[in-house]
Amino acid sequence: MRLSLRRFLLTKAVPLAISRGTTAAVEHLLVSLEHDGLTGIGETGGFDTGHRHYATDAVAAELEALAPQLGALAPEPLQALEPLLAGLSPPARCGLDLALHDWWGQRLGQPLWRLWGLDPGARVATSVTLGLGPPEAVLARLERWWLQLPATRIKLKLGSPEGVAHDLVLLEAVAAALEQRRQSTGVACELQVDANGGWDLGTARAMLVPLERAGVVLLEQPLAPLLDAELDTAGFEALELDCPMPLVADESCWDLADLVRLAPYVDGINIKLLKSGGLSEALLMAQAARRLGLGVMVGCYSDAALLNGAAAQLLPLVTWPDLDSHLNLLDDPFSGLDLAGDRLLPPAGPGLGIGLRGDQAC
Template sequence: MEVQVKIFTVNKRFPLTISRGTTAQTTNIWVIVSQDGIEGWGEASPFGVGNHSQSTDKIKDALQQVTPILQGFSPLQRQQVEAELIKLQVPSAVRAALDMAMHDWLGKRVGLPLWQLWGLERDRIVPTSVTIGINTPEGARTRARDWLKFTDIRVFKVKLGNPDGIDADRKMLLAVQEEAPNLQFFVDANGGWSLSDAVEMCNWLADLGIKYVEQPLPRGQETSLVELKQHTSLPIFVDESCFSNADIPLLANYVDGINIKLMKSGGLTEAMRMVHTAKAYGLQVMFGCYSDSSLANTAAAQLAPLADYLDLDSHLNLIDDPFVGASIHQGKVLPNDLPGLGVQHSASAT
């Protein structure tokens, strides 16, 4: 198979601030695999977690390294390709882009969308949350109003872990709840709390009826989740602490669920393994995203019928998404009936 790599930059409609910083623009990579006149598309987007960083340059360099090697494989040889990429220790975002491209190629080859090829049911897909980043209370209110005007949503995920402390977190969350009293709320601290703050906040959030808290403690402090779990009834999900299925057995006694992201996991193949591993341990699963376009989020949406929660909103916040795929309907990100991923060029793309 032939592999092409194309760089594209996307800009956020609303810059997103979390406990680790603010993002307004990212440069992502479009990967195209070709064989027998069929193209399969995939996307790699940069991300950073603690001291783990996968920059656009790092991803691009790794793709250039493996492209000559991949010419000896077919898109049908996903297992062999995955083993080769793991052996070469390429970044997980590279594996994700190539894995989704090979899946897309297969779906186009057989003429079926992936969700249907896997025997999944779109009517099982739950509404996605959309994100309110760290802000002042009034700024958060404005952001909530913008979202409500812009698209049909049912769930807000509110980013907490404000560097100004948990009092600032409380004020901001209450402001958003007042602005959208009929919506469901999730909270994501992105590892921005100490253990004592996490205990205090989780109990306060439980009293407010928040569904769950995501990544209350920093990556690397997983053992402290044991104590947190003993002091709160609020369900705890992990994101930055869980990259692949190998992490799940180590976390299963401390948490209630995991956030699966294609860039962390290394693609749809590993995401499917993570779903089954998590379910075997009695955990819930959600699918999330980084600064992904419609290409990667539509890929994740193919697996959405298996998720308890969804946070596939990054493409909804782009002003220049070069792709179009899954659509939003009654707050749900729904894959279409086109073969493979069902992703095409956006009419506004240049």
Template sequence: MRLTIQPFTVHKRFPLTISRGTTAKNTNLWIKIESEGIEGWGEASPFSVVKESKINSVQLQQELTRIIPELEKFNPLQRQEIETVLLENNIKSSLRAAIDTALYDWLGKKVNLPLWKLWGLKGDRLFSISVTIGISSPDKAVERVRNWLNFMEVKLLKIKLGSPEGIEADKAMILAIRQETPHLPLTVDANGGWTLKEAILMSDWLEKQNVKYIEQPLNVGYEENLPRLYERSPLPIFVDESCFNSEDIIKLSPSIHGINIKLMKAGGITEVMRMISIAKACKLQIMYGCYSDSSLANTAMTHLATYANYLDLDSHLNLIDDPFQGVTLKDGKLMLSDLPGLGVNCNQ
């Protein structure tokens, strides 16, 4: 097989601020695997889970280029052997995700079936998603809510908290949004922006604001405090940055209610499937999330949407120059097609 890498830059319609900073654009990698005249596609999005740890696309491209000759010895059906090589070479999870996705896209095109049909899933229905409001002033948060409401039929709002200005600023933002949309349920993602004391206080307060769950209340490295929060919080606790792969689920499962699975963290669709199985065995709720991903990566995750309790796959909707067209939006929900593989085309 032949593997090629093409960087592309996407710009956000509205910059997104979380507890670790603000992003307005991202340069991702488009990975293409060609064999037998069939081309499979995947996407690698650079990301970070703590401040100052993000690897950029140039570094990712250099890392993958180093082992392309070794990978090109394989055929796209040898996914297990390819995965072993990637792990043995300590290749970053987002690159593994792109390659694994491309291999599945290739397979679907090879047998002329969309992945959801290939896997025997219910992909022929609509999947509700949440849309994200970043950390901002109350007025700016309300403005962003209105922009989303003008763009689509919103079913669920995901609010980023953990403001550097403290929990009073978080509360002010929630109250402004709640006044604007008293009818819409909310979820909250602190991105590790609270201490244990703040998380306990906020969980009590947020329960009264029609919030469904709290995501990643504590920072990475403070997982030993999760049992205490689990005992005290009246709201379900989900983890994101603390849970990369299936091994993490086992360690965290006694002290959480759910996990956020992201393709870039997991390292591929194959690992996402493992995580789904283990999470369900542990009786955890499942949500899917994204970084600055285009329609390419978000379409890949949507093929597995039937397994999720919540979908937070809205990053491509906030891009002004998404080069891909895949999953579409209908009535505020995501809809897959019958096209083979991922069902993704390039607009360029």
């Protein structure tokens, strides 16, 4: 196998502000894996969850150091490569895992969802994200989304550094806008809330009544994620019994071990490929969550259509898709991830089914 990396910049059309800060652009890596006349590709990059941080430069260094070891190996069987991938950080593992899966699917001439026996018709609308900001700016962002696609699932970021009063104003403004749209169009929109760990336990409890009153159908990661697994789990345990809507873990849930420890105290998990280390762990997590009766969200960071297209292979297993980051990019170099209204379609091409646009040749 021959591994190569290419850096590329992703620029948001609208910068996204969450509890941990604002992102306007990121640098990601295109991971290419060539063997026997086929090239599999993957996307990765650095990210920060508040308690764990990975830099794109460090991810690139890991993969560059690994490249010589790949020279004498083949991309299949995937199981034989598991020990090699196990020592990588989650984002480094993700980039290589996606390229390997893409190569494998191309070799067999089928999209991954078909090789896994999944039903591509079992899909639901993706949510679109409203970041933190002044109410007028957040409502303008909502209108911009509605000009772009039907957008029937809205995810509002709360946990504002300005405090809970600002969160309450935003919540009320967005809920009122959704009700106005329902009255004018007859189309009801679902409202989800993601605090990105921006609340303490007392604040989260105090927000439950306003959230329920606003019609919020899902509360994601209200509490800050903690490196101490027991303390992290205890936070969800303390909140779960009082929470009237589904409680979803994101930054606290990285792999199957996290899923197992959190399962008694949450109603769902958010799987992101950069956290899970790619599709191998993500598929296992999605299947296990469903067997345990948990809802599955599949989410993104500031990702292009390649990462989101890889995640879209899991859509038949997903309750709450949240793959909108590529829809907010000015310079996405990839194509192949299509929409039907606000429903993402699992890519039909072999492997990941995502390719570089014509003007983005390597």
